[in-house]
């Protein structure tokens with residue numbers, strides 16, 4: 001079971017990620033994975049209802065509603081069982097759909113009691129609004145708050161640090177500029193937790209730039225870990241052309 005934790009401010013695109021993943025999986029649109037089961041179909045259906053029109057190939061501009069939580073203590077966990085085509089391995093993943101306020105309260109007042117379950121997540125997605133990063137007036141604030149969030153996560157998971165993926169949405173506005181990427185990278189480098197940047201577009205307004213669901217499979221691959229390669233039975237010993245095998249022989253000793 002791979003527990004995935006998902007944090008991010010309101011409107012950053014957390015629910016959209018989940019809806020997009022569910023729609024891709026359930027419609028057989030992932031290259032490397034097939035759908036095996038879900039113990040929380042109604043949960044997915046609830047959050048995906050607004051996105052039904054997507055099946056016709058024309059995603060609506062807005063595919064989600066602001067996430068509200070009836071019970072402050074019990075985040076609803078969504079579950080997916082997937083089969084990886086490369087090695088036929090079945091993996092179970094759980095993903096919570098949390099309201100952005102929980103992340104905001106964690107950053108502003110380090111309230112973490114209701115995020116206790118995040119401590120056992122193997123992978124954590126820190127979802128960042130790609131629109132805010134692209135706009136000059138909101139960029140610095142978004143980067144600074146991401147750094148603070150990373151710091152809080154580091155403190156919460158000291159015993160067992162997760163793999164962290166900084167998930168930048170709105171890839172449908174084009175690739176993130178190198179200077180923005182560098183600044184994001186510099187902020188991440190200030191912390192002990194390592195994090196990788198993944199760009200996605202759960203829903204795309206302009207499908208000439210990228211399709212709805214862009215980057216979701218890469219996010220899944222990065223979250224679950226690479227397929228273990230089958231060892232080669234008879235390893236090849238043929239020297240590669242021009243490698244000067246004779247001169248190189250034992251020159252390292």
Ligand SMILES: Nc1nc2c(ncn2[C@@H]2O[C@H](COP(=O)(O)OP(=O)(O)OP(=O)(O)O)[C@@H](O)[C@H]2O)c(=O)[nH]1
Pocket residue numbers: 008009010011012013014015016017061062063064065066067068098099100101169170171172200201202203204205
């Ligand atoms: N064009 C475009 N729209 C996106 C993208 N990601 C998210 N959105 C839209 O951004 C809005 C907010 O996304 P949500 O997934 O609801 O945000 P959230 O993080 O769940 O927000 P809260 O539930 O309030 O915490 C929705 O209207 C999404 O359709 C993207 O990559 N491209």
Ligand SMILES: [Mg+2]
Pocket residue numbers: 014015016064065066067097098099100
């Ligand atoms: Mg939401």
